[in-house]
Amino acid sequence: MEIEDFDFDLPEELIAQTPLQERASSRLMVLNRENRKISHHHFYDILDFLNEGDCLVLNDTKVLPARLYGIKEETGAKVEVLLLTQMENDDWEVLVKPAKKIKAGSKITFGDGQLIATCLEIKEHGGRILRFEYQGIFYEVLDQLGEMPLPPYIKEQLEEKDRYQTVYAKEQGSAAAPTAGLHFTETLLRKIKQKGIDIAFITLHVGLGTFRPVSVDNIKEHEMHAEFYQMTQETADQLNEVKKSGNRIISVGTTSTRTLETIARDTGGVFEERNGWTDIFIYPPYQFKAIDGLITNFHLPKSTLIMLVSALADRDFILEAYHKAVDERYRFFSFGDAMLII
Template identity: 85%
Template sequence: MNIEDFDFDLPEELIAQTPLQDRASSRLMVLNREERSITHHHFYDIADFLEKGDCLVLNNTKVLPARLYGIKQDTGAKVEVLLLTQMEDNDWEVLVKPAKKIKVGSTIVFGDGQLKATCIDTKEHGGRILRLEYEGILYEVLDELGEMPLPPYIKEQLDEKDRYQTVYAREQGSAAAPTAGLHFTKELLGEIEQKGIEIAFITLHVGLGTFRPVSVDNVEEHEMHAEFYQMTEATANQLNAVKQRGGRIISVGTTSTRTLETIARDTNGLFEERNGWTDIFIYPPYQFKAIDGLITNFHLPKSTLIMLVSALSDRDFILEAYNKAVAERYRFFSFGDAMLIM
C-alpha cells in the first residue's frame, strides 16, 4: 500500500490554532460503518450514540512541559530541547535543535542553572540521549522552565497550559496530548456515567512517533517508535466484564487504540494487567481484536494516524468523510473537531 493512498487536500486555514472556549462544543462527525452514513453533530451529543453497558477507554497520560530552551555551556549557542522518553534514572531520549551543535559530551544549561543536561549518546533525526542534573523534583523544575510541546503546525501562543491536557490527565510522562480526549469536560463525563456508560483508564505516554512523518513510499516499510503503555488489573477486569456481557468498547483516541490492540493481539481479544513498550503499527488491512468503535480527531494527510482510522473502516469511506469535513469547514488536528466511528 502506497503512502499516496492516504493523501487528501487540506486548506491550511482549517488547521485549528487555538482550543475552543468550551471543550465539548467542538463539532462531531459520526460515521456508521454498517450503513456507510455520515452525519454532523456536536461533541456534547456524544452520549446519544452510546448505550448503557458500553465502555469508553481513556488515556490518562499527562503531558510534560517538555519543551526547553537553553544554551550550550561552552559556546553560549541557543539550543531547543524536547524531552520525549525517560530511559532510566535521569537519562532521557530527546529531540534537539539544532542537532549538529550537540555532540557526545556537550552540556546544555537551562534557566539560571536549575537544570543541566549532558549528551551521552546520539540518535538519528536529531535524537539525543541526555543525562539531566537538577536539585529537587524534576516535574517541579519543568513546570518552572518548560513550555507545552505544541505540534509544529500550531503557530499561536497557548495562554493556558491546561488546555493541552485532558481533564483526567494523571500519569506524568507524555510528549504530546492524546487529543481526542481534549473534548471531554468533567460535566460531560458525569452525564455519560449517569447514562450507564462505563469509563476505564489506560496509559500510553506519547513519544517520538507522534512527531516522525512516514518517509517511505511503501507503508509496510515504516517503523513505529516504541512508546510505554500500562494497563492495571482493575481496568483489565473491567474491560473483560464489558466484553463478556456484550457491551461495546469505544476507544478514545489512537493512543488508547494502540494500547488495547497491543494487549489483545497476544491474548485472543482478552485483557490482562500489563506494562511495556509497544511499536504496533495499524494500517489496512487489520483485524481489530479489542475495540468496537473509536473517537478521534482529524489527522494529517499521509500520517500513521489516518492509516489506523482507515483500518477500522475502509480507506475510501474515511477519505470521503475527510473530504466532507473539508467541505463543511471542520477544524483539523490537535485543537480541532472530532469523529466517532461506530
C-alpha cells in the same frame, strides 16, 4: 497499499490554531459503519450515541512541558531541547537544536542553573542522551522552565498550558497530547457515568514518532517508533466484563486503540495487567480484536493515524468523510473537531 491512497486536499485555514473556549462545543461527525451514513453534531451530543453498558477507554497520560531553552556552557550558544523518553533515573532521550553543537560531554544550563544537563551519548538517528542535575523534584522544575511541545503545524502561542492536557491527565510522560480526549469536560464525563456508561483508563505515553511522516511509498515498509504503555488489573477486569456482557468497547483516540490492540493481539483477545513497549502499526486490512468503536480527531494526509481509522471504517468511507469535513469547514488536527466511528 501505497501512501498516495491516503492523501486528500486540506486547505491550510482549516488547521485549528487554538482550542475552542468550551471543550465540548467542538463539532462531532458520526460515521455509522453499518449503514454508511454520516451525520453532523456537537461533541456534547455524544451521549446520544453511547449505550448503557458501553465502556469508554481513555488514555490518562499527561503531557510534559518538554520543550526547554538553554545555553551551552562552553560557548554561550542558545540550545533548544525536546524531551522524548525517560531512560532511567535522570537520563532522558532528547532531540536538540542545533544538534551539531551538542557533543558527548557538552553541558547545557537552563533557568540560570536551576537545571543542568550533560550529554552522555549521541544516538544513531541524531538524538541525544542527556543526564539532568537539579535541586528538588524534576517535574516541578520542568513545570517552571518548560513549554508545551505543540505540533509544528500550530503557529499560535498557547495561552493556558492545561488546554493541551485532557481533564483526566494523570501519568506524567507524554511528548504530545492524546488529542481525542481534549473534548471531554468533567461535566460531560459525569453525565456519561450517570447514563450507565463505564469509563476505563489505560496509559500510553505518546512519542513524537506517532506523528513522524511516512517516507516510503509502500506503507508496509514504514516502521513505527515504540511507545510505553500500561494497563492495570482493574482496567483489564473492567474490559473483560464488558466483552463478556456483549457490550461495546469504544476507544478514545488512536493511542488508546493501539494500546488495546497490542494487548489483545498478544493475549488472544483477553485483557490482562500488562506494561511494555508497542510499535504496532495498524493499516488496512486489519482485524480489530479489542475495540468496537473509536472517538478520534481529523488527521494529517498520508499519516499513520488516517491509516488506522481507514482500517476500522474502510478507506473509501473515511476519505468520503474527510471530503465532507473539508466541505463543511470542520477544524482539523490537535485542537480541531472530532469524529465518532461506530
